[in-house]
Amino acid sequence: NAGVTQTPKFQVLKTGQSMTLQCAQDMNHNSMYWYRQDPGMGLRLIYYSASEGTTDKGEVPNGYNVSRLNKREFSLRLESAAPSQTSVYFCASSPLVQADTQYFGPGTRLTVL
Amino acid sequence: SQQGEEDPQALSIQEGENATMNCSYKTSINNLQWYRQNSGRGLVHLILIRSNEREKHSGRLRVTLDTSKKSSSLLITASRAADTASYFCAPETSGSRLTFGEGTQLTVNP
Numbered sequence: 001n002a003g004v005t006q007t008p009k010f011q012v013l014k015t016g017q018s019m020t021l022q023c024a025q026d027m028n029h030n031s032m033y034w035y036r037q038d039p040g041m042g043l044r045l046i047y048y049s050a051s052e053g054t055t056d057k058g059e060v061p062n063g064y065n066v067s068r069l070n071k072r073e074f075s076l077r078l079e080s081a082a083p084s085q086t087s088v089y090f091c092a093s094s095p096l097v098q099a100d101t102q103y104f105g106p107g108t109r110l111t112v113l
Numbered sequence: 114s115q116q117g118e119e120d121p122q123a124l125s126i127q128e129g130e131n132a133t134m135n136c137s138y139k140t141s142i143n144n145l146q147w148y149r150q151n152s153g154r155g156l157v158h159l160i161l162i163r164s165n166e167r168e169k170h171s172g173r174l175r176v177t178l179d180t181s182k183k184s185s186s187l188l189i190t191a192s193r194a195a196d197t198a199s200y201f202c203a204p205e206t207s208g209s210r211l212t213f214g215e216g217t218q219l220t221v222n223p
Contacts, residue, residue, distance in 0.1 A: 004155070031210075042201065042215040043156070090155050097210050101146060104155025 002026055004105035006091050012111045013081045021076040021108050023091030031097040032074035033058075034066060036087040037107075043090065049074055050097040081112045115140055116212040117185075117202035125220040132189040134217040136202030144205040145178060145185050149198045150216065156201060159187075192221045 007022045030051045035043040045058030049068040063085060065077045078085060089108045094100040117136045126132050144163050148156040162169045162178045169176045175188040189196055199216040
């Protein structure tokens with residue numbers, strides 16, 4: 001039982017490049033989330049998916065797109081990376097979206113030059 | 114959704130001492146959760162306290178909840194260097210998803 005897995009662990013991009021961050025969970029959770037965390041700051045929600053087939057914007061969605069591929073997988077895409085998107089990205093999942101315990105992946109450290 | 118505010122922002126203590134972190138929130142809640150984040154890692158759920166509970170223990174962790182003051186505290190007793198981490202509270206409100214604040218950065222010096 002791996003919990004929440006994320007790939008890649010590290011990535012360096014040049015401004016304007018695109019990439020997709022992958023996330024998968026094996027806990028049969030309905031809800032999944034993408035957060036970013038900048039130095040010395042808390043987590044900011046980018047997008048979330050309350051259930052398979054649905055996605056919603058969080059606090060900071062600009063510059064990102066998401067896909068809930070199936071119940072297990074939730075990907076985050078940067079179409080044209082900018083230096084402001086340099087951050088650590090965390091994926092999380094929970095049984096339900098309403099106020100339920102969340103389980104986090106190990107994170108992806110992204111640097112945009 | 115409602116965000117908790119952790120206080121202090123940073124706390125530095127010696128190994129063996131107790132560490133107390135506080136969380137305040139604004140509106141009525143159902144439950145409140147505490148999470149820990151080790152450097153460079155994802156958050157890990159520590160403990161959940163329900164609105165009808167005043168105190169809850171889990172190993173060296175003690176959480177209190179005062180709904181009249183809209184506040185909670187997390188006490189770590191006999192701290193260890195391995196307790197060095199950021200700690201976040203997450204108040205639960207009916208029908209809303211969790212929101213995380215900026216956390217308290219705890220440093221336990223050997």
